[in-house]
Amino acid sequence: MISAKLDKIINTCKAEEQKWLIKSNEIASANLSGMVRGDGSPFMDHVIAVAEIVAFEIGLSSEAIAAVFLHEASRSNNSLLEDYRKDFTEEIISIAQSLNKISGIEPKDTGLKSDNYRRLIVSYSHDPRVSLIKLADRLEVMRSLDLFTKSKQTKKATETILLYAPLAHQLGLYNLKSEMEDLSFKYTDQEQYRFITNKLKAGEQDRKRLMDIFVKPIELSLKKAHIQYRLKSRTKTAYSIWKKMQAQQIPFEGVADIFAIRIIIDAPLEREQELCWKVYSMVTEHYQPDTSRLRDWITVPKSNGYESLHTTVTAQNNQRIEVQIRSARMDDVAENGHASHWSYKGVKNDEGLNAWLGGVKSLLESQDKRPENQFLDFVIDDIFVFTPDGDLRRLQSGSSVLDFAFDIHTNLGLKCSGAKINGKPGSIREKLKTGDVVEIMSTKNQKPSSDWLNFVVSSKAKAKIKQKIKEEEGKQIQAGKELFERRMANWKLEISDDLLNYLVKHYKYKTIGEFYAALADDKVDIIDVKAQVSLRETRQEAELRDPLTSQVPRHIHKEVNTSDFLIIDEKLNNVGFKLSKCCNPIMGDEVFGFVTIKEGVKIHRIGCPNAARLMDNYPYRIQKVKWKESSTGQSFQTSIRVSSYGDSGLSQQIMEVINSLSVSLRFFSINEHKGMIEAKMQVAVPNNQVLDKLIFNLKKIKGVKSVSRTTNV
Numbered sequence: 001m002i003s004a005k006l007d008k009i010i011n012t013c014k015a016e017e018q019k020w021l022i023k024s025n026e027i028a029s030a031n032l033s034g035m036v037r038g039d040g041s042p043f044m045d046h047v048i049a050v051a052e053i054v055a056f057e058i059g060l061s062s063e064a065i066a067a068v069f070l071h072e073a074s075r076s077n078n079s080l081l082e083d084y085r086k087d088f089t090e091e092i093i094s095i096a097q098s099l100n101k102i103s104g105i106e107p108k109d110t111g112l113k114s115d116n117y118r119r120l121i122v123s124y125s126h127d128p129r130v131s132l133i134k135l136a137d138r139l140e141v142m143r144s145l146d147l148f149t150k151s152k153q154t155k156k157a158t159e160t161i162l163l164y165a166p167l168a169h170q171l172g173l174y175n176l177k178s179e180m181e182d183l184s185f186k187y188t189d190q191e192q193y194r195f196i197t198n199k200l201k202a203g204e205q206d207r208k209r210l211m212d213i214f215v216k217p218i219e220l221s222l223k224k225a226h227i228q229y230r231l232k233s234r235t236k237t238a239y240s241i242w243k244k245m246q247a248q249q250i251p252f253e254g255v256a257d258i259f260a261i262r263i264i265i266d267a268p269l270e271r272e273q274e275l276c277w278k279v280y281s282m283v284t285e286h287y288q289p290d291t292s293r294l295r296d297w298i299t300v301p302k303s304n305g306y307e308s309l310h311t312t313v314t315a316q317n318n319q320r321i322e323v324q325i326r327s328a329r330m331d332d333v334a335e336n337g338h339a340s341h342w343s344y345k346g347v348k349n350d351e352g353l354n355a356w357l358g359g360v361k362s363l364l365e366s367q368d369k370r371p372e373n374q375f376l377d378f379v380i381d382d383i384f385v386f387t388p389d390g391d392l393r394r395l396q397s398g399s400s401v402l403d404f405a406f407d408i409h410t411n412l413g414l415k416c417s418g419a420k421i422n423g424k425p426g427s428i429r430e431k432l433k434t435g436d437v438v439e440i441m442s443t444k445n446q447k448p449s450s451d452w453l454n455f456v457v458s459s460k461a462k463a464k465i466k467q468k469i470k471e472e473e474g475k476q477i478q479a480g481k482e483l484f485e486r487r488m489a490n491w492k493l494e495i496s497d498d499l500l501n502y503l504v505k506h507y508k509y510k511t512i513g514e515f516y517a518a519l520a521d522d523k524v525d526i527i528d529v530k531a532q533v534s535l536r537e538t539r540q541e542a543e544l545r546d547p548l549t550s551q552v553p554r555h556i557h558k559e560v561n562t563s564d565f566l567i568i569d570e571k572l573n574n575v576g577f578k579l580s581k582c583c584n585p586i587m588g589d590e591v592f593g594f595v596t597i598k599e600g601v602k603i604h605r606i607g608c609p610n611a612a613r614l615m616d617n618y619p620y621r622i623q624k625v626k627w628k629e630s631s632t633g634q635s636f637q638t639s640i641r642v643s644s645y646g647d648s649g650l651s652q653q654i655m656e657v658i659n660s661l662s663v664s665l666r667f668f669s670i671n672e673h674k675g676m677i678e679a680k681m682q683v684a685v686p687n688n689q690v691l692d693k694l695i696f697n698l699k700k701i702k703g704v705k706s707v708s709r710t711t712n713v
């Protein structure tokens with residue numbers, strides 16, 4: 001069964017084209033019967049959704065839509081296409097065959113580089129529609145990412161941001177590119193995505209009021225000049241805001257161009273430039289422009305066909321607003337590409353479409369690298385590395401082969417002796433980069449050393465190395481202790497604390513454990529130990545005979561520094577406000593108020609899991625609030641979760657950190673599961689600065705993997 005949307009396309013097609021679409025849909029339905037997606041829905045839903053994107057959002061013709069159905073029907077059996085050559089044109093069959101080849105490309109083949117991916121596409125097909133269909137397929141996958149497992153979500157989101165979004169940008173499909181980026185961001189960094197989207201929702205009403213005030217004088221000028229126009233407000237996507245925050249190291253409020261206004265004019269082709277510049281002069285009559293931010297892509301369009309006039313002006317309250325000026329034609333091309341025309345005009349062989357496809361082909365085949373096609377890494381502090389089987393692993397920047405081995409499995413890390421990196425031998429120290437394919441080599445006799453800690457960066461690798469070294473040291477200490485006690489018993493010599501302290505000091509070790517380990521490793525000769533014990537006894541006997549020769553022991557006194565504590569002597573006591581229990585805000589958190597019916601104003605954190613729902617459903621009940629700067633004396637309860645690789649003394653160390661900050665502990669529990677220890681606690685703190693310090697100090701505890709603030713315990 002074909003969808004209602006595609007049925008509309010069929011009705012506008014010629015008889016021959018209708019036959020292609022109906023026949024290809026039937027072939028796909030028959031060959032994909034019984035196949036389901038992650039939620040149990042028919043796999044044909046995916047195929048139809050891709051066909052709709054190809055038709056309505058990219059705007060390709062019936063040949064491309066038919067190729068979508070044939071590709072999905074034959075991707076696991078390419079010979080199936082030969083059976084239907086007589087029913088379709090060579091063009092349709094060729095596109096489907098190319099799509100089948102491209103579907104076999106593994107991300108590791110590209111090194112996760114968009115240029116490599118583009119070259120592979122070109123090598124498999126010279127028809128530009130193939131790459132456009134592949135983009136449509138990936139967009140549908142991203143829209144349906146909830147159907148996949150968590151690991152596959154991360155893998156597909158990473159592939160999308162590094163391979164597909166740059167390709168969409170190069171081809172001028174900005175709407176598609178922006179949606180891919182935001183969906184990828186949503187699944188790879190949910191906390192940051194939620195924070196930024198909630199911040200955008202919180203300021204939505206302010207932006208709307210600003211736009212109404214800002215455009216009034218411009219609208220009067222446009223009407224006087226009898227220029228037909230429409231206005232669009234454009235809010236920067238969550239991903240692009242986050243990327244700018246990371247690149248410039250600024251907070252959300254420091255991003256200047258979050259909000260832009262687009263003026264779209266109706267103009268004949270021959271007068272587009274003239275009228276766009278006329279509108280620009282109207283804008284600058286009312287507002288002061290920043291000439292350094294003027295971008296003229298009307299006189300000289302971008303290589304991918306983008307045309308628009310951009311300027312940044314200073315509005316009321318010194319707010320900077322980006323203004324984009326373009327014609328209706330330019331806007332349509334900027335949003336959807338030239339191919340969008342036929343989908344709503346009913347033109348099947350439009351010259352603009354053919355010209356655009358020719359431009360797409362040139363861009364795909366070009367090796368020229370322009371600044372606008374260069375992208376920041378999606379996650380600045382991360383790299384993405386493949387196993388030989390193609391599984392994608394996300395690692396911290398600067399990770400070595402040893403980090404990668406521990407990320408796969410602890411035992412593999414402990415026995416790691418080297419690796420094959422992209423087929424070439426590499427040492428355990430070698431640093432990895434995004435796109436590397438790494439095969440770990442191991443040996444049974446390999447043992448970790450303290451030197452390993454110098455070239456690993458992950459907390460897991462460090463914790464496991466330290467744990468194993470500690471275990472090995474424990475074995476050595478025990479072996480050395482047994483040797484010492486056995487020999488002392490044989491020599492009929494008495495062991496005392498004074499004697500042990502003497503030996504540790506004489507051999508210049510810090511602890512008795514180090515001394516025992518040195519005995520086990522033959523770094524200290526047990527016969528020499530006997531000589532030192534005998535010499536000491538001789539000296540002690542001499543001192544007893546002549547006390548004047550005895551030395552006065554020296555004691556080292558350590559000064560104890562006490563921490564300074566902030567004394568809070570004023571209370572925040574507004575009976576109209578209550579702190580929400582769903583997110584437990586603390587003084588200093590970024591918050592907003594929600595006006596309830598019975599309980600006054602409830603205070604929520606901006607990152608509260610319920611924030612988006614409240615802002616979407618009840619924007620008129622959102623109240624701006626902030627903490628009273630001089631408010632003191634109030635204590636706020638919050639919950640914290642600590643995950644550790646395991647240490648019997650974890651609870652004691654946590655208590656020491658809490659006590660050192662004079663934080664009040666209200667609840668504490670600790671559990672062990674599959675080698676991991678998880679501690680949950682509820683504490684009362686005066687503000688988020690104290691909480692941040694507490695979390696920072698907890699993270700410094702050896703073996704701790706993560707510390708996070710939670711809504712409940």
